[in-house]
Amino acid sequence: MCCKHLHTCLTLLVANLGHTSLYNSLLLLLNNFPRTWPSAFFFGVMWPSPLYELCRPDLGKLIFLHLNWCPGVLTRTLLNAGARVVALESDKAFLPDLQSLENSLHGQLEVVYCDFFRLDPLGCGSMKPPAMYSEKLFENLGILAVPWTADVPVKIIGFLPQKKERNILWKLIFVMYERSSIFRYGRIELNMFVSEKEYKVLTAKPGELRSYQALSVLWQTACEIQLLHMEPWSSFLTNSKTRGLAIPKSMLLPNDHLCLVRMTPRRNLFTDGMTTTNSSTFFLMIKQCLAKRKSKLIDRLNSWSPDSGSKLLRELEIPENIITGNLYPEEYRRLFEAMEHSKEFSQSWLYDEVLENTRNINF
Structure with a gap:
């Protein structure tokens, strides 16, 4: 140099x-x-x-x-x-x-x-x-x-x-x-x-x-x-x-x-919707959504909670035909926080697997 x-x-x-x-x-x-x-x-x-x-x-x-x-x-x-x-x-x-x-x-x-x-x-x-x-x-x-x-x-x-x-x-x-x-x-x-x-x-x-x-x-x-x-x-x-x-x-x-x-x-990284308790769930959700960036987001949501994706996307004013690789980071956060407050997603297998996957994330 x-x-x-x-x-x-x-x-x-x-x-x-x-x-x-x-x-x-x-x-x-x-x-x-x-x-x-x-x-x-x-x-x-x-x-x-x-x-x-x-x-x-x-x-x-x-x-x-x-x-x-x-x-x-x-x-x-x-x-x-x-x-x-x-x-x-x-x-x-x-x-x-x-x-x-x-x-x-x-x-x-x-x-x-x-x-x-x-x-x-x-x-x-x-x-x-x-x-x-x-x-x-x-x-x-x-x-x-x-x-x-x-x-x-x-x-x-x-x-x-x-x-x-x-x-x-x-x-x-x-x-x-x-x-x-x-x-x-x-x-x-x-x-x-x-x-x-x-x-x-x-x-x-x-x-x-x-x-x-x-x-x-x-x-x-x-x-x-x-x-x-x-x-x-x-x-x-x-x-x-x-x-x-x-x-x-x-x-x-x-x-x-x-x-x-x-x-x-960011100062506002942790809020009522995103905490150190549930952030590992957000982490895992993002990894799964972006694993196939050309797949439809609604299909991923429905795989977690059958027939719930359409309603959630309408509430967030996100197009139902959007692919996972076209969603902005702030939209992923809004989606996650909405899922956190949704009864349909509260028992999703995504949440059940978080504890098993948290320490197995590939670095």
């Missing part, structure tokens, strides 16, 4: 972090730059001074949790801006340098041996670092839970590991609807570098049957999604032998860029 392109990404990132609404937030910076990518990555040592000037004075009121960024570029930028940084490092080889830096900064930097993407694994018992329970991590960092409707208490920035992107997106959205793991502490904002193909799925619109999936509906229902920056892969990644792209093109969706995406959980 040349200085120019890293400057662009970090300028946008730090400028956004300096927004006044973030002054009282705790920012968890998960800069786990992919170290397994080809060695043709290269970084300059010095970074343009305008990057530092964009860090507003109030940035010093935030705490940044920094995760596995090889050269520590953003870490140093934030430290120079006066921010308190918590570095989550999953590779022991990088701990000595970080700890040496920690000792020289008099409390401004804290280093924790932890892998963020291995927080809260299924099961229970003793945990061997770098795996960790989020409860222990947040407790050690002094992070307290706040009501869901409160301001964002924690902001996370990082790279989704390329080989596990889809799995991690499923896991994050699942625990968000559960309000478990990190979301037990409130509306945790995610600022993630993701591949273009996954960004296209997250933001797909009804009718885009190739990209509009269950993941699209679940994320759009739960979060406001904003593209902060899009950078061509060719700007900073090549294969050292062939000089071609090391990230293969997607056969079905565009995948020519790396995207910095902000996902902010």
